[in-house]
Each structure stands twice: as structure tokens, then as C-alpha cells.
Amino acid sequence: MxxxxxxxxxxxxxxxxxxxxxxxxxxxxxxxxxxxxxxxxxxxxxxxxLGLGFNKIPTMQTQSSSRLVAGNDFLFERLEEKLAQHKSQEAALIFPTGYMANLGIISILPQKNDLILSDELNHASIIDSCKLSEARKIIYKHNDIYDLENKLKKRSVRKFVITEGIFSMNGDFARLKEISDLCQKYGAYLILDDAHGDFVVGRDGRGSAENKHVANKVDVYISSLSKALGTFGGYISSKRQIVDLAVNTSRPFIYTSALPNFLVRLALEKFSSNxxxxxxxxxxxxxxxxxxxxxxxxxxxxxxxxxxxxxxxxxxxxxxxxxxxxxxxxxxxxxxxxxxxxxxxxxxxxxxxxxxxxxxxxxxxxxxxxxxxxxx
CATH class of the missing domain: 3.90.1150.10 (Aspartate Aminotransferase, domain 1)
Incomplete structure (x- = not known):
């Protein structure tokens, strides 16, 4: 047996x-x-x-409820305002991890009859997020502008191109200038996961899109607080109505506990450091x-x-x-x-x-x- x-x-x-x-x-x-x-x-x-280092972690709140219940500490708003300014966007929203930030926005933005075009070397969190969406998914060859354009020609209600800024296993940069031009040409939305570029490249560490001079062509930023900033959590930054949509419909945001506020305070301190x-x-x-x-x-x-x-x-x-x-x-x-x-x-x-x-x-x-x- x-x-x-x-x-x-x-x-x-x-x-x-x-x-x-x-x-x-x-x-x-x-x-x-x-x-x-x-x-x-x-x-x-x-x-x-960046190796910004840790100060002594203060004895503060260590556990909380969902941010929509009683976990929305005032420090979240302060950090989200700074992150939105950092990305030259209207609003930002913090998630417990970068993985959850990807799940939280990609699963709700593209809808049925829409089309997602995702780079073949995108991170596992992007792949899993796409699976949760009802949209049709197509993988384009890594950083291949010709393959992306051919696939952008397919018919759909809306089109979303998703790429990393710096690819986590290759270390190469996405061809954001060409990708953003194609998005404009075909009326597609550009979603950028900049976990490895944020706080590392671009003016004042504003990320890969700023480094390639296309920051104003990105529709949704997704990033991490736990890499170059050296704290914990992830965030999205975009138009205010997109952040509002996430607050109201994103299951990874709604149905989980908020980050402990000492981690938010630590992120604020590191954000404002040298x-x-x-x-x-x-x-x-x-x-x-x-x-x-x-x-x-x-x-x-x-x-x-x-x-x-x-x-x-x-x-x-x-x-x-x-x-x-x-x-x-x-x-x-x-x-x-x-x-x-x-x-x-x-x-x-x-x-x-x-x-x-x-x-x-x-x-x-x-x-x-x-x-x-x-x-x-």
C-alpha cells in the first residue's frame, strides 16, 4: 500500500x-x-x-487590522504622499509586500475582453498576478520590440503592457523608450514593476522610467520598499482613481493586516535620509x-x-x-x-x-x- x-x-x-x-x-x-x-x-x-542601515526599532504598534478597519495609521498617508511625489503621480498605496502590490493591482485593472502583454522574463509575482486577471494573456519575447508590436496589433477592448524596469535575474533594463512609444501608438496602458530600479537609478533615484526619460508615459508604477530602501512592503503609484479602485476592489489590500506602523516610520526615515x-x-x-x-x-x-x-x-x-x-x-x-x-x-x-x-x-x-x- x-x-x-x-x-x-x-x-x-x-x-x-x-x-x-x-x-x-x-x-x-x-x-x-x-x-x-x-x-x-x-x-x-x-x-x-543602498545599505541605508537600521536605527533602533522603537516599541510601537506591532500588529493591526486591515487598513479599511482600524489599521490605517496616520503614517501611511505621510509615506504615500512622499511616494506619489517621488513618482510624479497623484496618489500611492502601500501593500504589505511588493508581491502583494503586483497581485493587488494587476488582478483588478485589466478586465474580461482586455489583453495583457507581459515580458517573458517578468517576475513570478507578475506571472501569478496575470493569472488572477480575467483578461487574455500573451507573452512577448524578452525586450523584443518587434514581437511586442506584432502582438499589440491583436484586437481587444483595452491593452496593458507589463514589464519590469530592471529585470531581477538578468540585470538588464527594459527598453522603456520604445515600449512606451508603442503603448502610445496602440493606445495601450503601461504598467511598470520597478522594484530593482526604484531608489537606484534616475534623478534622485526616481527609477527606471525617469532614467529613460519616459516617467510621464507610465500609467501604473509598482515597486518595493524592501530592496534599495531597505525596509519592508510594496506600493503602487498612479492616478488617484486607480488607487481608489484598488482600495475598493483589491483583495490583497482589503483582506490582509496593515504593515505595523514602526515599519512605515522606518520607511519614512530612510526615504528622507541621505x-x-x-x-x-x-x-x-x-x-x-x-x-x-x-x-x-x-x-x-x-x-x-x-x-x-x-x-x-x-x-x-x-x-x-x-x-x-x-x-x-x-x-x-x-x-x-x-x-x-x-x-x-x-x-x-x-x-x-x-x-x-x-x-x-x-x-x-x-x-x-x-x-x-x-x-x-
């Missing part, structure tokens, strides 16, 4: 056999380092791009790291803080990552389903927390690893 959960064991066995098994590893973050199993490693896997100084240091680090890797012979097509080193086979990527770990560098192997099979990679996240000495040490380890595994 089969065990009740044999089907689960079978799935896990296949995941292990395909070198795709993942497990949680306890760690402790200490500035530019991470401590794992007592080993101090240079942390190249952090999304805390972000520009940290941002300049980040870009100095990016240039130094990219130049160093390319001088060794690595191909780094990314122009952002996210630098993938394509390994290919999943097992080889795991072995490469283990070699980095054993030599004091923490840079996680990224495998299917996060990326396509056969395109496993080491994903480097550069932050302002790093200094030239730590980057130099990391580059030395990557040189040895590249030669050992035949990448260089």
Missing part, C-alpha cells in the same frame, strides 16, 4: 535528481557580510542596494566590480547592480556556488524555475555596503572559480 504522501516524496525525489532542490539556511547579516554556519562571508546576495550619497557609492561599486570581472574574461551584459554569471548546467552552478562559499563569498546559484533550465547562473547583487577591498577579494575568488570550472 502506498504511503499517503508518496506523491509528495516522488516530486521531491525528482527535484533532487534534477539538482533543483532548495533548502532554508539560517544566517545573520552583519553589514557587508553574512554569517552562515559560523563562517563569515562577503554578501553578494543582498537586495539592500540616499544620494549611498547611491553614488553604489554606482562606484558597480563600475569597479563590473570592470574587474570583465577584465578577467567574464561577460557581464548587465549595466545595473544585478550581475549574472551564466554557468549553464544546474549541477555545475551548485558546485561553483559551493566553491565561492568555501572561499569566503556568498553568491547564490539561481536555477529553474527562477530561470530556464540550462541557464543556471550565479547572481551577484552589488550594494553600497561593500568597499573596494571586499570587491577586490571577491573578484580574486571569481577568477579562481572561473578557471577551475572552465568558465574563463
Amino acid at each position: 502506498k504511503h499517503k504522501f508518496s506523491f509528495v516524496n516522488n516530486r521531491l525525489t525528482k527535484i533532487r535528481r534534477d539538482n533543483l532542490y532548495r533548502k532554508l539556511v539560517s544566517n545573520k547579516i552583519l553589514g557587508p557580510h553574512v554569517i552562515i554556519r559560523g563562517k563569515r562571508l562577503i554578501n553578494l546576495s543582498s537586495n539592500d542596494y 540616499r544620494e550619497q549611498k547611491r553614488k557609492k553604489l554606482w562606484k561599486n558597480i563600475k569597479y566590480f563590473k570592470t574587474g570581472l570583465e577584465s578577467l574574461g567574464y561577460t557581464i551584459p548587465s549595466e545595473s547592480q544585478i550581475m549574472p554569471i551564466i554557468i549553464g548546467k544546474e549541477k555545475k552552478a551548485l558546485e561553483f556556488g559551493k566553491y565561492l562559499f568555501d572561499n569566503g563569498v556568498f553568491a547564490q546559484p539561481i536555477r529553474y524555475p527562477t530561470v530556464k533550465l540550462g541557464t543556471a547562473r550565479i547572481r551577484i547583487s552589488v550594494t553600497a555596503l561593500l568597499n573596494i577591498d571586499l570587491i577586490t577579494k571577491s573578484i580574486d575568488v571569481f577568477e579562481r572559480a572561473g578557471k577551475k570550472f572552465g568558465i574563463l
Whole structure:
């Protein structure tokens, strides 16, 4: 007789056999380092791009109800006003996470008989959000303007183009100038998930669209407070009526507890901190790291803080990552389903927390690893 959960064991066995098994590893973050199993490693896997740091968290509200019930602390309004100004929009709305922000707006804006066109490398939260919508969905080839235009010609009541600003696994920028021009040409709405571009690129860190001089052509912004800003939560920013629609119809907003207000206060403090100084240091680090890797012979097509080193086979990527770990560098192997099979990679996240000495040490380890595994 089969065990009740044999089907689960079978799935896990296949995941292990395909070198795709993942497990949680306890760690402790200490500035530019991470401590794992007592080993101090240079942390190249952090999304805390600016490294703005934490002050002592005050003893305040730690739990609340939904914002439509009794959880709408006055600090939300203050932060949302600043975020709307930051994006040159009329209004903003904070969600508990960036994932929920995507679910919250994409699931309600496109309707039945509408058409969603989504980049093939969009984040899982966008993919899941599109599934919740009643609109028809079409995937266009990554950053392929010709493919997007051909698919924009299909008939529908309304059309929505959804893209990331900086793609989370490739580190490349969306071709926002061309995409926004096509949206105008075909009367499509442009939804931009700028989780990795917000507070990192553009004037005063206003994001990818500002960096490409098309900020006024984006209809809905979706972003994160937990990456470059280094706090917690996500948000949307758009016209006031779109935010009102989310307040009234977005299930991920209505039916969940609000963020604790000390996290909102922390976001306000970091928003008003000297972000520009940290941002300049980040870009100095990016240039130094990219130049160093390319001088060794690595191909780094990314122009952002996210630098993938394509390994290919999943097992080889795991072995490469283990070699980095054993030599004091923490840079996680990224495998299917996060990326396509056969395109496993080491994903480097550069932050302002790093200094030239730590980057130099990391580059030395990557040189040895590249030669050992035949990448260089």
C-alpha cells in the first residue's frame, strides 16, 4: 500500500535528481557580510542596494487590522504622499509586500475582453498576478520590440503592457523608450514593476522610467520598499482613481493586516535620509566590480547592480556556488524555475555596503572559480 504522501516524496525525489532542490539556511547579516554556519562571508546576495542601515526599532504598534478597519495609521498617508511625489503621480498605496502590490493591482485593472502583454522574463509575482486577471494573456519575447508590436496589433477592448524596469535575474533594463512609444501608438496602458530600479537609478533615484526619460508615459508604477530602501512592503503609484479602485476592489489590500506602523516610520526615515550619497557609492561599486570581472574574461551584459554569471548546467552552478562559499563569498546559484533550465547562473547583487577591498577579494575568488570550472 502506498504511503499517503508518496506523491509528495516522488516530486521531491525528482527535484533532487534534477539538482533543483532548495533548502532554508539560517544566517545573520552583519553589514557587508553574512554569517552562515559560523563562517563569515562577503554578501553578494543582498537586495539592500543602498545599505541605508537600521536605527533602533522603537516599541510601537506591532500588529493591526486591515487598513479599511482600524489599521490605517496616520503614517501611511505621510509615506504615500512622499511616494506619489517621488513618482510624479497623484496618489500611492502601500501593500504589505511588493508581491502583494503586483497581485493587488494587476488582478483588478485589466478586465474580461482586455489583453495583457507581459515580458517573458517578468517576475513570478507578475506571472501569478496575470493569472488572477480575467483578461487574455500573451507573452512577448524578452525586450523584443518587434514581437511586442506584432502582438499589440491583436484586437481587444483595452491593452496593458507589463514589464519590469530592471529585470531581477538578468540585470538588464527594459527598453522603456520604445515600449512606451508603442503603448502610445496602440493606445495601450503601461504598467511598470520597478522594484530593482526604484531608489537606484534616475534623478534622485526616481527609477527606471525617469532614467529613460519616459516617467510621464507610465500609467501604473509598482515597486518595493524592501530592496534599495531597505525596509519592508510594496506600493503602487498612479492616478488617484486607480488607487481608489484598488482600495475598493483589491483583495490583497482589503483582506490582509496593515504593515505595523514602526515599519512605515522606518520607511519614512530612510526615504528622507541621505540616499544620494549611498547611491553614488553604489554606482562606484558597480563600475569597479563590473570592470574587474570583465577584465578577467567574464561577460557581464548587465549595466545595473544585478550581475549574472551564466554557468549553464544546474549541477555545475551548485558546485561553483559551493566553491565561492568555501572561499569566503556568498553568491547564490539561481536555477529553474527562477530561470530556464540550462541557464543556471550565479547572481551577484552589488550594494553600497561593500568597499573596494571586499570587491577586490571577491573578484580574486571569481577568477579562481572561473578557471577551475572552465568558465574563463
